[in-house]
Amino acid sequence: MAARRARGHSAGLTRQVVLEAALGLSDRDGLKALSMRRLGEELGVEAMALYHHVPNKDALLDGMVEQVVAEAVPEEFGPANWQEGLRTYAAALDAALAAHPQVVPLLMSRPAVTPRNLQLMETVVGALHGAGFPLRRALDVVYAVTSFVIGHAAAQGGAVGEADGESADLAAMDPEAYPLLVRAAEESGAAPAAERFDFALGALLSGFEAEAGRPERAAAEG
Template sequence: MAANRARGQRAGLTRQAVLEAALRLVDQEGLKALSMRRLGAELGVEAMTLYHHVPNKVALLDGVIEQVVAEAVPPEFGAATWRADLSAYAHALVAALNAHPHTVPLLLSRAAMTPRNLRTLEAVVGMLHGAGFSLPRSLDVLYSLTSFVVGHAAAQAGRVDGAGDMASLDPAAYPLLVTAAREAGEDAAEARFDFALDALLSGFEEERAATSATG
């Protein structure tokens, strides 16, 4: 075991380097290509060397999610208004997921409770609580926002956007759907995301205001 550790150290590997390589592999070939053996080959080390940095495949998958989420985290939550912070986070997260579409199924299926991700969640909840949301409601806001963003990214990754298909339907049979889809245009997904995000944030604001008024 000591010899294996020495080989890993000589290879100059760190947990961060392993996770970055894993994300690159997923981006290039999809989740099915990710295995300890294949990742070791990409890094030029034996698979066993990787276990000094990630204990198992589960930890590796959680680490891949961590890398994607890290791309969406602003330098400091609370630097702007809570609404501006959440909006920036949502846009950054959907951009990260669009850049790494093969990772979207992971976010749909895993909590990925790594220390780094938990620190991000703690920062968001702290920012929301400081803005006047109760602690339970702060967590509700965070989960609602994340679910919306990941769902939107999943639809984009799977090319599940009915508007494009609706525009090509028979206008005699479905005049309203066809007209709406054509007026929205081919690049309506981003505008639709902004519309839904603004509606969510407005709902959160109403909840915060109501809580402040009764508190």
């Protein structure tokens, strides 16, 4: 009876449905609560039904990372708008990690080189190469922006605005002992973490621009 029920329900399962359910479960109960058995219960199927879509727990975790990253890459990413594309990607990835904070440690600990992720990277690297970046520098740009966003999300504790309290703490320090820190914190405004993110991202993109459009380096490096 249970086997028939599992077969009937699993007929409507897809890999996408499984990954979305895994994200929802980890968002609600944490990564430690995520298991194939718990996920099967969440979807109303036996755990064995899930293995038709994800072969093991590692593949499930990689798929969760893939899901978040794929949602962040803009649909139109081309050589002409590479800076805006990277800015959109960074902001979208930051928002996705704030919405799914349990994925942050996964991104920090596993490469998650699924076919879908690799195809996304291929597209972005190709666009950057078309904009004048040597191939290896194009890959460096992708890693640098992604690492920056992940680090920011980790510092935020996975929630937008959570680290803004740091400036409030500094502003409350003794102004005679730490006059510069207190003034800097007071001038940071209401949302310093968001402003720092935009400032740092802008600085990264400005630095990357110097690497683009150098034919002699492109010829030499890739």
